[in-house]
Amino acid sequence: MAETEDFLGQEPHPVDDDLFKEPMKKRRRSDRDQRFRAFPSVEQSALKEYERLESRTRRVLSNTYQKLIQSVFLDDSIPNGVKYLINRLLALIEKPSLDPIYIGLFGSTGAGKSSLINAIIQQDMLLPVSGESICTSCIVQVSSGCCEQYEAKIHLLSDQEWKEELKNLTRLLHRAEEPSGEEEDAWGRDDAVEEAVWKLQLFYGNGAEGKNYEELLRAKPKGKIPTSRVITLKAEEAGELSVKLDPYIRTQRRGWDGESAETHIWPLIKLVEVTLPKSELIPEGVVLVDIPGTGDFNSKRDEMWKKTIDKCSVIWVISDIERVSGGRAHEDLLNESIKACQRGFCRDVALVVTKTDKLHLPEYLRERKVGNQAIQSQREAVLERNTVIKLQRNKMLKEKLKSKLPADLKILEASELVYTVSAQEYWQQGLLAEEETEIPKLREYIRRRLLDKKRRMVTTYVTEAFGLLLLTDSFNCAENLQNEYSHVSVLRRFVEEKIQLLERSIDQCFAHIERPLQEGVRDARTAYRRLLGACLVRSKGNQGFHQTLKAVCLKNGIYASRTLARIDLNEAITQPIYDRIDPVFGGIFSRSGKPTDGLALMPHIDAFKHSLQEKMTEIGIRNGWKYDSYKRSFLIQEISAILGGLEGHILRKRRRIYESLTTSVQSDLKPCYEEAAQITGKKACERMKDVIRRGVDRQVAEGMFERAQQRMQHQFQQLKVFCRQGLHSIPKRLLGEHGEQNGITEKVKGSIATMLTLASSQGDGLYKELADVKSEYKEMEKLHRSLREVAENAVLRRGMQDFLLRMSPSKAPPPSRFNS
Numbered sequence: 001m002a003e004t005e006d007f008l009g010q011e012p013h014p015v016d017d018d019l020f021k022e023p024m025k026k027r028r029r030s031d032r033d034q035r036f037r038a039f040p041s042v043e044q045s046a047l048k049e050y051e052r053l054e055s056r057t058r059r060v061l062s063n064t065y066q067k068l069i070q071s072v073f074l075d076d077s078i079p080n081g082v083k084y085l086i087n088r089l090l091a092l093i094e095k096p097s098l099d100p101i102y103i104g105l106f107g108s109t110g111a112g113k114s115s116l117i118n119a120i121i122q123q124d125m126l127l128p129v130s131g132e133s134i135c136t137s138c139i140v141q142v143s144s145g146c147c148e149q150y151e152a153k154i155h156l157l158s159d160q161e162w163k164e165e166l167k168n169l170t171r172l173l174h175r176a177e178e179p180s181g182e183e184e185d186a187w188g189r190d191d192a193v194e195e196a197v198w199k200l201q202l203f204y205g206n207g208a209e210g211k212n213y214e215e216l217l218r219a220k221p222k223g224k225i226p227t228s229r230v231i232t233l234k235a236e237e238a239g240e241l242s243v244k245l246d247p248y249i250r251t252q253r254r255g256w257d258g259e260s261a262e263t264h265i266w267p268l269i270k271l272v273e274v275t276l277p278k279s280e281l282i283p284e285g286v287v288l289v290d291i292p293g294t295g296d297f298n299s300k301r302d303e304m305w306k307k308t309i310d311k312c313s314v315i316w317v318i319s320d321i322e323r324v325s326g327g328r329a330h331e332d333l334l335n336e337s338i339k340a341c342q343r344g345f346c347r348d349v350a351l352v353v354t355k356t357d358k359l360h361l362p363e364y365l366r367e368r369k370v371g372n373q374a375i376q377s378q379r380e381a382v383l384e385r386n387t388v389i390k391l392q393r394n395k396m397l398k399e400k401l402k403s404k405l406p407a408d409l410k411i412l413e414a415s416e417l418v419y420t421v422s423a424q425e426y427w428q429q430g431l432l433a434e435e436e437t438e439i440p441k442l443r444e445y446i447r448r449r450l451l452d453k454k455r456r457m458v459t460t461y462v463t464e465a466f467g468l469l470l471l472t473d474s475f476n477c478a479e480n481l482q483n484e485y486s487h488v489s490v491l492r493r494f495v496e497e498k499i500q501l502l503e504r505s506i507d508q509c510f511a512h513i514e515r516p517l518q519e520g521v522r523d524a525r526t527a528y529r530r531l532l533g534a535c536l537v538r539s540k541g542n543q544g545f546h547q548t549l550k551a552v553c554l555k556n557g558i559y560a561s562r563t564l565a566r567i568d569l570n571e572a573i574t575q576p577i578y579d580r581i582d583p584v585f586g587g588i589f590s591r592s593g594k595p596t597d598g599l600a601l602m603p604h605i606d607a608f609k610h611s612l613q614e615k616m617t618e619i620g621i622r623n624g625w626k627y628d629s630y631k632r633s634f635l636i637q638e639i640s641a642i643l644g645g646l647e648g649h650i651l652r653k654r655r656r657i658y659e660s661l662t663t664s665v666q667s668d669l670k671p672c673y674e675e676a677a678q679i680t681g682k683k684a685c686e687r688m689k690d691v692i693r694r695g696v697d698r699q700v701a702e703g704m705f706e707r708a709q710q711r712m713q714h715q716f717q718q719l720k721v722f723c724r725q726g727l728h729s730i731p732k733r734l735l736g737e738h739g740e741q742n743g744i745t746e747k748v749k750g751s752i753a754t755m756l757t758l759a760s761s762q763g764d765g766l767y768k769e770l771a772d773v774k775s776e777y778k779e780m781e782k783l784h785r786s787l788r789e790v791a792e793n794a795v796l797r798r799g800m801q802d803f804l805l806r807m808s809p810s811k812a813p814p815p816s817r818f819n820s
Contacts, residue, residue: 039283039447047451049790050458057465057783058093060776064472065089067771085472092465098457100143100287101449102311105352106337107318108293108329112354115423116318117142117288119439120446122281123238124427126274127290128250138301139308140249140272140290144279150241151275154231154248156268161300163217165267168297168554169196170213171677172547191561192551195297199267223264238276248272270301281443283450293333294566297551302560309336310344310655314449320355321420324393329565334397338404339578342586343658345651347410350417351397352442356386357422357431379431386420393418406587406600455791462783469780472773498611505604506723509588510716512599516584517712520577521705528573528705532696535572536689546685553677553688556666570666573696574708577661589654601650605643612639650719657715664708668699 039047068086072078078086105113114127121142157165173196200208204219211219231248235241247263249272276282289308296302309315315337319330340346359382365375375381397417405412419438426437434440538545548567552559557569587599616639672695676688696704 039451043447043451046790046793047454049786049793050454053462053783053786053790054097054458057462057780060469060779060783061089061093061465064469064773064776065093067773067776068472071771085468088468092461092468095461098285098450098454100285101313101446101453102287102289102308103314103316103446104289104291104309104312104346105316105318106291106293106309106333108323108333111293111318111320111323112423113290113318114140116352116354116421116439116442117290119421119423119426119437120282120288120442121276121279123242123276126238126242126245128242128246138249138269138272139292139304140274141287142274142276142282142290143287144276144282144284146284147275147277149277150235150238152233152241152245152248153273153275154233154269155271155273156225156229156231156265157270157300158229161270162268164299165297166216167213168551169200170211170216171554172196172551173200173209174212174680192297192548192559195561202264203267221264225265225268229268241274245272245274270304283447285450285454286446293329294560296560297555299555302558305560309340310346312340313345314348314350315340315346316350316352316419318352318354321353321358321389322355324351324353324389332565334400338401338582339658341405341409341411342582343655348414349397349401349411350419351393352419352421353386353389353393354421354423356389356420357382357425359385382431383436390418390420404582404586406583406590409586409590459787462787466780466784469773469777472777494615495612498608502604502608503723506601506720509599509601509604510720512584512588513581513712513716516580517577517709520580521709523576523580524574524705525700527576528696528700529693531572531575532569532693535567535569536692549685549688550677550679553673553692556670556673568662569692570662570669574661574665574705577705577708585658589651602647605647609639609643646723649722653715653719653722657712657719660711660715661708664711665704668704668707669695671695672699 065086068082068089072082072086105116107113112129115129118124118126118129121144127140127142172192197209200216203221203223204211204216205222208216208219233241233244235244248266248269282288289312291305291308291312296305317330317333317337319333323330334349334351337346337349341349359378361375361378361381364381364385368375375384394417398412401409401412401417411417419442421438421442422432423437423439425432426434426439429437536549548559548561552567552569559567584599588601590600590602672691675695676691679687679691
């Protein structure tokens with residue numbers, strides 16, 4: 001039932017409880033114009049035209065809505081058809097202009113994420129960058145708005161969330177017996193313990209690490225905690241905000257004895273939102289997200305870390321030039337980004353190599369393996385090295401994506417998957433020109449994404465509004481649809497046949513996952529001991545690993561630290577299953593593909609939708625509707641709206657299905673994690689490992705991987721059932737029939753009956769006379785025609801811009817002390 005409600009929350013036709021509510025107010029024109037400052041003049045023109053179309057469309061819809069409300073305001077009973085129409089108008093009026101585009105900068109500490117964001121937004125030191133301290137340690141979102149000042153909102157853990165972390169920190173530090181000898185050394189160097197001690201001392205003061213949970217609950221924090229759990233900072237200048245913000249997002253080195261009140265509440269911080277005023281470089285509607293590479297020990301922050309990754313439509317994996325050619329952390333980040341493509345909304349992954357100005361020329365010349373031309377300067381060497389890195393990494397990244405993702409994804413067609421950037425040279429330009437730092441190229445990528453999204457959104461919006469206005473204007477037409485009920489009967493039989501075909505197609509799509517699931521389970525049973533051992537056995541023995549392993553057990557197999565690679569035992573031992581299912585899983589939920597392929601689900605839903613639209617067109621032509629093509633347009637749009645919510649639910653459900661394997665394994669292993677977490681005393685680390693190994697062996701013998709397989713199959717089955725029966729709670733007043741609607745079949749049949757009644761301009765759901773909206777319809781008709789003109793103008797301007805760029809002389813490289 002919860003899933004059904006989740007789907008219904010996306011229903012485009014709101015119920016009539018708020019039938020007479022006021023539409024939301026429009027944004028002032030001066031504020032709207034400020035949104036385009038980040039774009040060149042050619043793109044500004046296109047955006048202003050799209051904005052004008054959207055604004056005028058909203059005005060027409062609002063006027064129409066007000067007229068209809070006035071015509072029915074005093075009536076006790078409003079017919080269903082009029083309710084449908086009024087609610088659709090209100091839904092379109094209040095439809096968000098554009099959902100934000102989240103671009104995640106995903107990288108390890110010190111990789112240069114903050115420096116890159118500073119360069120993109122043209123603010124040298126807004127976010128703290130590497131120095132003596134380890135820097136950005138929480139999720140930081142940077143966007144621009146129409147505010148007059150620079151603003152930051154620091155969101156803190158709730159009281160309950162902090163109590164949960166406090167309990168885990170004290171359990172981590174608790175020792176029933178004092179370790180001795182080798183284990184005492186291991187304890188002293190343990191990352192998990194150092195971090196726990198540091199957090200408690202920072203929050204409560206020295207000596208807090210020796211107190212138990214109850215004592216700390218009664219202790220007074222050193223910093224002042226606002227009751228709202230949100231701290232708001234404002235400043236007139238970026239530098240002023242940076243100074244205020246610095247203590248909140250900069251992780252001070254351990255042992256630092258600062259007395260800053262801001263620093264003392266650092267352990268509570270889970271998210272920082274920074275808003276720039278009217279940026280000329282980052283457009284409104286784009287959010288740059290600085291994402292730490294490993295997650296967090298706190299459950300709430302770790303869950304937020306996952307959700308932030310999953311809501312990003314673009315992920316840039318950030319790796320500095322010295323770590324890109326090797327290192328486990330870089331590969332882990334890339335793998336996590338690819339998983340985000342499987343379970344989340346990510347559709348674009350790129351590798352951004354930072355600090356590319358760094359190069360030791362004598363060493364490079366000695367090891368140089370490419371090119372016959374002599375290198376004359378440091379600059380030439382840097383550019384050559386960067387070109388080689390791009391070619392090599394682009395090929396490797398594309399091969400990796402092809403092995404994990406469906407072959408028809410657009411990302412695999414991208415010619416450029418790797419960027420080589422230098423934030424330092426962007427500011428100094430002593431070695432590289434501004435274009436050669438590739439910061440402008442990243443800005444262009446951001447603008448292009450936003451412009452394309454705006455174009456698609458406005459085109460859909462204006463087209464949908466036009467169909468609705470045509471229908472409203474046609475209500476006062478004398479034309480009738482003859483033999484309406486016989487046509488509905490024909491449609492009923494047609495829909496039933498097509499539904500049966502769709503259900504068989506869904507079965508066939510989901511059946512493709514069965515074989516790779518079985519093969520993955522077989523591989524996991526063979527490889528789990530080796531994979532588990534790789535997580536538990538350290539090259540330096542147990543030194544520095546004792547309490548880290550305890551932290552892993554306290555968090556049911558997962559440990560995230562700012563200084564160590566993320567540890568996830570559940571994911572590690574299920575990886576062979578994911579290796580098998582990834583290409584097929586991605587293919588099932590791919591938006592590309594053809595129904596004849598049999599694998600992708602969405603094309604089957606599209607084919608079902610198109611078959612209904614063709615049938616509606618056939619009926620319209622046969623019955624000689626006036627403005628026949630416009631009525632078909634309305635009916636086609638409404639069918640898309642009916643099925644649009646189903647598609648959205650399927651995509652949201654995808655994450656739960658994908659993670660069902662690790663969730664199942666984690667649940668089965670929870671008792672052994674809890675047992676291992678209680679172990680203290682001599683040889684505790686080895687004893688914990690033994691408990692984990694034995695627990696995993698026992699669960700595997702009892703069918704742990706098979707249960708995980710069944711869990712994923714069950715999730716697919718639930719989705720299948722929902723597709724068939726999950727829409728029965730749609731309000732009956734939106735349907736043209738009475739009785740219980742018990743599935744997608746009944747919803748589609750009922751909604752089509754409603755639309756036919758509306759389009760026929762007769763029936764008990766309509767008034768004979770409604771308010772005259774002919775002037776609004778004519779205005780909407782002009783706006784609809786303008787869509788093509790705007791698109792053509794944008795193409796012409798872009799072509800002229802490209803021509804001028806080709807004809808203009810290229811910029812000379814900057815003078816450099818390295819040039820001979």
